[in-house]
Each structure stands twice: as C-alpha cells, then as structure tokens.
Amino acid sequence: MPLFIYNTLTQKKEEFVPLHPNEVKMYVCGVTPYDEAHLGHGRAYVTFDIIRRFLEYSGYKVTYIQNVTDIDDKLINKANGERRTVNEIAQQYFDSYLEVMEKLGVLNPTRYVKATEHIPEMVKWVKGLEAGGYAYQIDHDVYFEVGKFKDYGKLSKRKLDEMRSGARVEVDSRKKDPFDFALWKGAKEGEPSWDSPWGKGRPGWHIECSVMSTKYLGESFDIHGGGLDLIFPHHENEIAQTEALTCKPWVKYWVHNGFVNVDKQKMSKSLGNFFTLKDIFKKYDPMVVRFFLLSTHYRSPIDFSDDQLKAAEKGLGRLRDTIDRIQFVMDSIEKPKESHGLDSKLLELDEDFIIALNDDFNAAGAIGVLFEIVAFANKIMEENPSDKALLLKIRKSLIGYMELLGLRVEGRDRSKTCPDNSEEIEKMIAEREAARKNKDFKKADQIRNDLLKKGIILEDTAQGVRWKGIT
C-alpha cells in the first residue's frame, strides 16, 4: 500500500518514494530554547513523531535529525536580562523541552544537533558561498544575495519583485536587496562569538539547518519539516544557500504542520496567547493532549479550548477503558468458544487504520477507526463473550495501534490510580457483594460511596464487579 505525503514544494499529495530504498532521512527544525515549550511546539513535534513512527512501522530505517538553535538574538537578550550566560539559558530550556516531549510521548530523534557545536562547518559554508559569488561582506557581516539564486521563492511561491512592492519591508540600506539575509553576524559588545575570516561573530539563523542537515543526512535527503510559519523566510533561505552551494536538489518532500489557534488566532509568543505544555499538564494527562492534537489532521489549524480537551479526555478514556474491559471479560471466560467467521471484520478495520495513515498521515481518520474497533469489541463481548481468541486479537490490535500513535495505554486506570491499596479495594468490593446478597443495600451503598470518595467507580457487569479510577 503506497504512502502519500503532501509536499509543500509541489502543493500536491505525492506518492512517497525515498531517495534510497528502505531508508528515510528526515530533518525537522527544532526549538530555540529561550523559554518553555508551548502547545504549538507540542503539535509540531507530535506531528513529526507520528511521521517517524509510521515510517518505521512501514519498514523504513529512519534517520531523524533535529536541531537546537542554541545561539541567537532571543537567547542573548534573555541572558543579558537575567545576567546569565546564553549557554545556561539554552541548557535549562532544552532540558525542560526534553522533559515535556518525553511526557507527550515524543520519541527522541536519532540525534539532536546543536548549532554551537558546528560553527567551523558553518564558517566553511559561508566561505564557499562567498567564493561562489552568492555572498557579500559589509563590515563584519556577510549576507546572502537572493537575487543571485534563480529559484528563490520556489517553496513559498513568492516572487522577489512582488514582495519588494509589498508594504512591509525592513530597511537596511547597506544591503543590496531588502531580502538578502545574514549568513554571518559580526559580534557586538558582550555577545558570544567565534573567530572567522570576517572577524569575531556568530552564524545567522538559517545557515545552521543547511550545514547540519547535509552533514548528517547528505547533500540530498527525503523529508524536511517544520511549522507552517517557517516556510518563509527560513526554509526558503535554507534552500537558496544549500542549492547554491551544492548545485543539487536538496530536499525531496517538504512537510509543514498547521498552527494551534486560540480563539481562531495563531498561538504565539508575540501575541502572548500561548499556553505552555507544563501548565497544560497540570490539568490534563499529557496523553490527553497528544490525543487532542492527533484528532485533527496535522495540516489543518486546531483550536485550543478546554471543551475540546475535555472531549479528548473522554475519548481517550473510552479507548483505554475498552482495553481493560476486554481483559476483564477474557479473565472470566471458563470455556472458550470460537465464533467462526467474525475475524474478517477485524481484518477490515485493521486495513482501514493503515489506509488512513498512508493517506498523508491521517491520524484523525485512524482514530476514527479505533473507535470502530471499540464498537466491534463491544459487539463481540455482548454476543460472543466466550470467543477468547477473537477478543485477544481485538485487544492486541487496539493496543498495537494506540502504541503506533504513541498513545500510552496505561493511564489513570486502576493500577495507576491506586497501586498501593488495590487489595483493600478488592476487600471492600467483596464486603459489598456480601451485603448485596443479604439485601443489606444500605451497607452496600455505603461501601460504594466510600469507594467513590477514594476516586473508585464500580461497574456491576454480567461478569461480576469491575472497578476503575475516575478518569
């Protein structure tokens, strides 16, 4: 079954054919660690985590590189403001980023690469661009001359002339063209700097991605990703630098995720309408947040709201609960009895799930299939509760697919909520059962209430009493 990926470069869904059979090289623009990661970051990295996981599931060997911009203006400003070093700030927030990603179920890339650890390579690149006639020096800065790169604008579908006539263009009279961008910035007082042929300074923002991606993935590779807001100018500039130097097509598939909105507006630092992941996790299980993020296609905008997080909490809870419930029913089976011919329905659903992901990583569609599997499981538990073999398969599918989506199955269920007092709970349930048998409903209800206060919900089912924590 072929995989289709929407490519920003061609503005079409294309069949995915990697440059080298069975392996995929992907690069995703990472964070500038100068503050806590917010939901928008969460969406981006969950998106590429799903892409990575599904590619691996499909049999590819994936090399996934993500950069860390640990030197830039924002970092310098923050460091100066707090009288700390850039390095301290970067380390602090990068550690925090790793922690929060781990909670969100985002697997580590094959490798995180830091800008400050690749300065000599960047200097070499800037020298190369200068030698090739694509760059010019002004004082201690070096700029890339966009007019020299004929394909400039091919990713963002812009033409230089049209942009120049646009209203908002920063004015720096020293530059030959307003869209020329810095490859190297001469150091100002008190800024971290490195030696270079142009004097002490630091790299411009865009060059790091070109240098590090090609270093680890080669001069041409399969997938480059990032948020929609990076298309221009960041990715456009990256293409210009890289292809100017290597004279080769650089990236085959450009993948961009949509924004997280708040009241229809983009969540962003500058608007101040952002919610950090750390804060959201105080209220919601990180898996709920992941589930929420996955229930909208990665390219569409997603509106952040409490109501939708609550809906996600319910939905994920039902998925996890079903897995528990199937186990509970299986445990009560004394004489397994196979009901023949029902497996084909599960096979069909299995296929639907994979079809969805093959269609531009449609996790939202795939989650829809998960709930159809839940409905099928309920049907079997109702009509053929002794079919252990089939129930086992259904449960395995459900668990496997949730894991493929990076959704941890265990959550605030019985074992998590009360790992220490489950014996006590079982004892109380037995007491209640005895009371019910004696028609001492007052006592039975009392016990039920006591448990509810501890956050335990009882379920009187055909197979006996089942309990779980409040989700």
Add this chain to the structure above:
RNA sequence: GGCGCGGUACCCAAGCGGCUAAGGGAACUGUCUGCAAAACAGUCAUUCGGCGGUUCGAAUCCGCCCCGCGCCUCCA
C-alpha cells in the same frame, strides 16, 4: 497589495468525483441494575458558506460572491 489555507450537525472532526456523508464530545431514549453509577445500544446533517457551471453523477472539479485565518518581521 502579493501569496497561501479553510468554511461539513449543538461543539470538534474525517471524507477531496460514484457504496448508507466516518468518528469523538454533548443531548435524548433504551438495555443492564435492588436502586444508582458505570458500561453498552439506539436516535441525532435528504445535506456539506452562497449562487452559477462542468459531469450520467459533486461536500469533493471550475468561476464568481460572502465569511474566517495564516505568511509577507522573530515564531512550531
């Protein structure tokens, strides 16, 4: 002004030329129950922003209009 994205039920959302317009949440009804709860089941868009067009056939393609958003400056 240029470029791009989107408008599907009460809310969210998949579907992007043809089987009954997925699925989740809410609501309502029912099953189970000593009663509840939980769980489960059923109901919930003859219709996809509006108007035209193409087609045997359109939510899906084309044109125009209305509305919302994003990028064009750092931003996932």
